[in-house]
Amino acid sequence: xxxxxxxxxxxxxxxxxxxxxxxxxxxxxxxxxxxxxxxxxxxxxxxxxxxxxxxxxxxxxxxxxxxxxxxxxxxxxxxxxxxxxxxxxxxxxxxxxxxxxxxxxxxxxxxxxxxxxxxxxxxxxxxxxxxxxxxxxxxxxxxxxxxxxxxxxxxxxxxxxxxxxxxxxxxxxxxxxxxxxxxxxxxxxxxxxxxxxxxxxxxxxxxxxxxxxxxxxxxxxxxxxxxxxxxxxxxxxxxxxxxxxxxxxxxxxxxxxxxxxxxxxxxxxxxxxxxxxxxxxxxxxxxxxxxxxxxxxxxxxxxxxxxxxxxxxxxxxxxxxxxxxxxxxxxxxxxxxxxxxxxxxxxxxxxxxxxxxxxxxxxxxxxxxxx
Numbered sequence: 001x002x003x004x005x006x007x008x009x010x011x012x013x014x015x016x017x018x019x020x021x022x023x024x025x026x027x028x029x030x031x032x033x034x035x036x037x038x039x040x041x042x043x044x045x046x047x048x049x050x051x052x053x054x055x056x057x058x059x060x061x062x063x064x065x066x067x068x069x070x071x072x073x074x075x076x077x078x079x080x081x082x083x084x085x086x087x088x089x090x091x092x093x094x095x096x097x098x099x100x101x102x103x104x105x106x107x108x109x110x111x112x113x114x115x116x117x118x119x120x121x122x123x124x125x126x127x128x129x130x131x132x133x134x135x136x137x138x139x140x141x142x143x144x145x146x147x148x149x150x151x152x153x154x155x156x157x158x159x160x161x162x163x164x165x166x167x168x169x170x171x172x173x174x175x176x177x178x179x180x181x182x183x184x185x186x187x188x189x190x191x192x193x194x195x196x197x198x199x200x201x202x203x204x205x206x207x208x209x210x211x212x213x214x215x216x217x218x219x220x221x222x223x224x225x226x227x228x229x230x231x232x233x234x235x236x237x238x239x240x241x242x243x244x245x246x247x248x249x250x251x252x253x254x255x256x257x258x259x260x261x262x263x264x265x266x267x268x269x270x271x272x273x274x275x276x277x278x279x280x281x282x283x284x285x286x287x288x289x290x291x292x293x294x295x296x297x298x299x300x301x302x303x304x305x306x307x308x309x310x311x312x313x314x315x316x317x318x319x320x321x322x323x324x325x326x327x328x329x330x331x332x333x334x335x336x337x338x339x340x341x342x343x344x345x346x347x348x349x350x351x352x353x354x355x356x357x358x359x360x361x362x363x364x365x366x367x368x369x370x371x
Contacts, residue, residue, distance in 0.1 A: 007157035030079035075102035088130035092138040123158035128233035129179025131241015133161035148257040168230035178268030183237035190244040192355040207240035248353035258339040340364035
């Protein structure tokens with residue numbers, strides 16, 4: 001069994017200028033990014049790269065229509081390296097472009113075993129959540145199917161992952177909250193995964209401790225001090241990404257996809273909506289093993305009794321991002337069985353990593369408890 005998947009070379013630079021110099025960014029590079037990222041941080045005279053701005057094609061998490069439009073634009077350009085600088089949407093879109101050869105996304109899903117990367121791929125995150133810079137998962141909403149799905153292949157790994165704390169200094173607090181909660185979910189799900197290894201559990205545990213401690217310190221200092229903590233959260237998200245890149249994410253992510261796909265809820269927020277509900281269901285089914293160890297760890301970090309860890313975890317997270325019941329997003333009771341059926345039918349890539357197996361009836365029960 002492979003103990004730790006670590007494909008990209010990992011770099012860290014304090015500033016964008018140092019990164020641009022070290023990687024010799026120039027006219028042969030295509031940079032996929034957002035206007036709000038590129039303009040403040042990169043000197044176009046010193047880094048005369050070609051650019052594609054994802055926000056010119058659509059807002060929020062990418063759909064296959066948006067990705068296909070960007071694929072066609074990129075196919076008309078000549079470049080020898082693809083550099084993605086942004087959040088998960090940008091990084092995931094770049095992974096798809098790198099293996100697309102100008103083809104429609106439907107063809108990529110149908111031929112994922114034979115995908116090949118056409119140019120070297122550099123992935124630079126600007127949030128502290130997805131860990132996408134070190135994984136091979138590219139998520140998009142497939143509109144005809146009405147579901148979010150991951151495209152995975154050995155070819156969709158980046159060649160280089162680059163951490164630049166400077167890019168997070170002006171991150172909006174709401175984006176920080178949703179992305180860092182996503183990282184915490186990555187760490188917890190990979191810790192509980194039956195595919196976890198001793199190596200991934202070390203990374204998962206370290207990420208959990210760093211994120212919870214970071215939250216506690218940030219809230220004590222005041223939210224205005226966020227720039228002082230972004231480096232810590234960027235590192236935590238990265239090691240959580242390494243952990244779930246091997247061990248996998250599970251039911252929390254799988255069950256969040258219908259909410260974010262249908263109601264366009266931010267990925268981290270939709271994960272939070274499911275998070276403790278899934279953990280509580282696990283505990284009802286099996287209370288020993290990895291989940292008992294996790295609860296002990298949470299008890300130490302949250303300074304509470306083991307039996308209160310999920311409530312205390314929610315109390316902490318609610319100070320960053322108030323949790324909503326599903327009906328507050330507009331979800332209708334009659335949609336819950338559809339969501340559950342959808343999860344079982346389309347998200348087995350994730351569901352197989354659950355701490356204990358969950359069937360459609362159990363998934364529906366979780367949704368109803370969260371409604």
